[in-house]
Amino acid sequence: MKKVLAFDIDQTLNIAKTPIPDEIAKLLIKCLTHFDICPISGQKFDQFLVQIVNPLLANGASVAELMNLHLFVAQGTQYYRYDPAGKKFGPVEITLVKPNTPYSEQNWQQVYNYPLTDEQVSKISTSLEQAAKELGFWEEDKLKKGDEIIENRLSQVTFSALGQKAGTKEKYAWDPDCKKRAKIVKRAKELAPEFDYEIGGTTSINAITPGMNKEFGMTHLMKELHASEDDILYFGDMTEPGGNDYPVVKMGIDTITVRNHEDTAYALRGILGIL
Numbered sequence: 001m002k003k004v005l006a007f008d009i010d011q012t013l014n015i016a017k018t019p020i021p022d023e024i025a026k027l028l029i030k031c032l033t034h035f036d037i038c039p040i041s042g043q044k045f046d047q048f049l050v051q052i053v054n055p056l057l058a059n060g061a062s063v064a065e066l067m068n069l070h071l072f073v074a075q076g077t078q079y080y081r082y083d084p085a086g087k088k089f090g091p092v093e094i095t096l097v098k099p100n101t102p103y104s105e106q107n108w109q110q111v112y113n114y115p116l117t118d119e120q121v122s123k124i125s126t127s128l129e130q131a132a133k134e135l136g137f138w139e140e141d142k143l144k145k146g147d148e149i150i151e152n153r154l155s156q157v158t159f160s161a162l163g164q165k166a167g168t169k170e171k172y173a174w175d176p177d178c179k180k181r182a183k184i185v186k187r188a189k190e191l192a193p194e195f196d197y198e199i200g201g202t203t204s205i206n207a208i209t210p211g212m213n214k215e216f217g218m219t220h221l222m223k224e225l226h227a228s229e230d231d232i233l234y235f236g237d238m239t240e241p242g243g244n245d246y247p248v249v250k251m252g253i254d255t256i257t258v259r260n261h262e263d264t265a266y267a268l269r270g271i272l273g274i275l
């Protein structure tokens with residue numbers, strides 16, 4: 001019997017960069033009473049709140065259920081737990097689904113954090129920008145106002161070809177076979193070989209220091225949750241070699257490869273059905 005269900009986010013629990021659908025939220029809430037639930041993704045903490053936590057609250061997740069939710073941010077180089085205790089109901093700093101939810105990001109306690117140095121961030125940013133420019137894939141003109149292609153996510157640097165705010169349709173159309181990103185990765189690796197570059201999401205490349213991938217996150221997850229590889233079932237859409245879920249497969253953790261959140265919902269209904 002598994003104790004932990006761990007999930008990639010983009011394309012596994014949602015349509016990339018959007019909040020999880022109500023169906024997934026309801027299934028996750030049911031799972032929270034039986035399992036520790038661990039979303040692990042390259043995104044920043046605020047995106048975990050918008051995409052995962054708010055929809056769970058909007059679908060009625062209780063404090064007890066949230067206690068079993070573990071956020072492994074930036075590929076698990078940061079770990080946050082729900083902290084209901086203490087006078088931490090500060091100002092609400094992000095737009096909430098339900099305005100009166102007694103909730104703020106201060107209710108999430110950061111358990112650990114392994115950030116990149118400023119020098120590493122600048123070296124990665126330079127190599128990705130130069131690689132994309134040389135290959136003709138630097139599409140600054142397509143950015144929405146205030147958006148950026150290269151983003152410092154503290155524990156990793158992320159290249160998003162059309163920025164964070166681009167529409168889902170444009171993003172899907174940009175590199176459906178990952179070929180553009182494979183070329184950028186190849187060139188960036190020549191320019192700054194000391195870093196690892198992983199293709200993720202629909203237009204993204206995550207750059208990290210070697211080992212700071214989902215293997216790092218899952219290793220720390222097991223330590224924090226006192227779980228072994230056998231205790232975990234992992235869901236991801238990029239489980240092939242080179243994909244950002246592949247390190248988890250390589251660790252020998254049981255993995256369900258999904259194409260989209262509908263596949264994940266199907267699998268979760270099966271799991272809940274046999275409990």
Ligand SMILES: [Mg+2]
Pocket residue numbers: 008009010011012200201236237238
């Ligand atoms: Mg994914």
